[in-house]
Ligand SMILES: Cc1cc2nc3c(=O)[nH]c(=O)nc-3n(C[C@H](O)[C@H](O)[C@H](O)COP(=O)(O)OP(=O)(O)OC[C@H]3O[C@@H](n4cnc5c(N)ncnc54)[C@H](O)[C@@H]3O)c2cc1C
């Protein structure tokens with residue numbers, strides 16, 4: 549069967565590539581091995597955030613006097629999560645894809661030749677492009693006992709139908725901290741095992757300790773500098789001999805690209821896979837190993853779709869055009885949906901210095917009228933990282949209750965290369981938490 553474009557993997561990234569090429573008039577087939585909508589819709593972003601939100605709403609209510617607060621209704625919380633996954637049924641997304649003019653094929657696709665993908669005994673040939681959007685899978689550590697121990701991965705942690713009475717979480721990354729808080733707030737006795745001195749090591753150094761405080765306030769036992777030595781059913785043994793017990797053990801030690809080797813498909817900013825002649829093989833999203841986030845993968849998908857359409861029309865995408873994912877290098881936002889939330893975009897002060905920039909970081913507690921009205925005893929922290937030679941922002945971090953929505957202003961400032969002198973004229977509404985922007989600029993010297 550011949551199509552203009554063959555997309556392998558129907559997660560959020562594959563859907564966005566296919567949507568864009570189909571909308572541009574190219575016949576497009578999307579091949580999906582499991583559920584159209586991918587990890588994000590059924591076992592990652594959507595169920596995890598649905599599980600976190602009720603606990604955050606309850607905690608927010610408890611921080612303002614006069615609002616009656618009761619315990620979480622666990623069956624209702626789990627039911628709302630299940631609703632957000634459409635009970636792990638993808639018919640709604642298939643309907644969307646078909647309505648968008650995409651041909652949906654179920655099965656596992658493999659590239660079997662130039663411009664050729666095989667699914668079972670069917671062969672799909674692409675006139676213009678094959679786009680790999682196969683996502684990622686959990687990266688399991690080389691832990692003695694793991695192959696014979698039934699453990700949770702993020703799939704079980706986001707789809708569980710009951711609260712385990714105790715849970716051990718191995719790994720202090722984003723999955724680890726979010727899932728530790730979910731299950732602790734739903735009543736599980738949770739131990740988070742972090743190999744380093746703080747969780748979330750890729751963020752500014754003050755982020756991990758603040759999230760740790762939030763988890764401990766929810767009763768999570770956080771073990772730092774704790775290295776796992778082996779695992780057995782219900783027990784994780786640490787290198788120092790301590791044994792951490794739990795009804796379930798969640799392994800949250802990262803993800804690797806879903807390729808046969810586990811290695812990423814290296815791409816340029818238009819999504820072309822490096823080292824393949826003929827400019828027909830593209831990739832986007834988690835499988836590229838660039839940035840494992842849905843929004844950035846979808847941005848790469850829009851770039852790939854646009855690049856394919858441009859090349860069909862005989863044009864070559866340039867940086868910062870619709871056909872190039874240029875922001876991947878400088879302005880990737882991420883929110884960790886714990887309480888306190890972490891909202892970050894760009895580069896940390898350390899990353900900026902390592903990339904050769906002369907930067908100054910401005911740090912502040914989030915203590916403005918808006919934050920004090922938002923919650924009694926509001927506590928939060930902000931850092932703005934300024935490129936001293938250009939007087940533009942290169943990174944911003946907020947930690948605190950309900951800071952997630954503040955990150956987009958920072959993203960706009962970084963992508964727009966707005967100088968701090970001009971940013972001074974972006975006046976935050978009173979009394980909002982955004983007033984911390986004014987205080988950051990004042991502390992910088994304006
Ligand atoms: C617990 C958890 C929470 C997360 N929360 C967030 C969040 O809040 N925000 C955020 O931005 N990111 C979050 N992420 C990351 C996010 O889920 C991924 O970045 C995103 O799903 C990547 O999209 P993708 O389309 O590249 O891959 P996937 O969503 O993994 O989709 C890939 C699809 O390809 C299919 N596939 C694989 N191989 C083949 C093949 N050979 N043939 C056919 N089909 C194939 C798979 O079945 C799958 O449906 C979270 C991740 C986890 C694990």
Ligand SMILES: NC(=O)c1ccc[n+]([C@@H]2O[C@H](COP(=O)([O-])OP(=O)(O)OC[C@H]3O[C@@H](n4cnc5c(N)ncnc54)[C@H](O)[C@@H]3O)[C@@H](O)[C@H]2O)c1
Pocket residue numbers: 689690718719720721722723724726741742743748749775776800801802803839840841882883884885
């Ligand atoms: N809110 C969000 O944006 C969100 C939420 C969840 C996941 N995600 C994304 O999904 C991807 C996967 O998340 P993740 O948390 O699994 O990966 P991660 O890479 O963010 O974190 C994994 C952590 O496990 C640690 N680790 C590795 N091996 C270990 C071992 N043997 N023992 C103990 N610790 C070990 C690492 O040091 C790291 O801190 C990430 O790219 C993440 O950004 C995003």
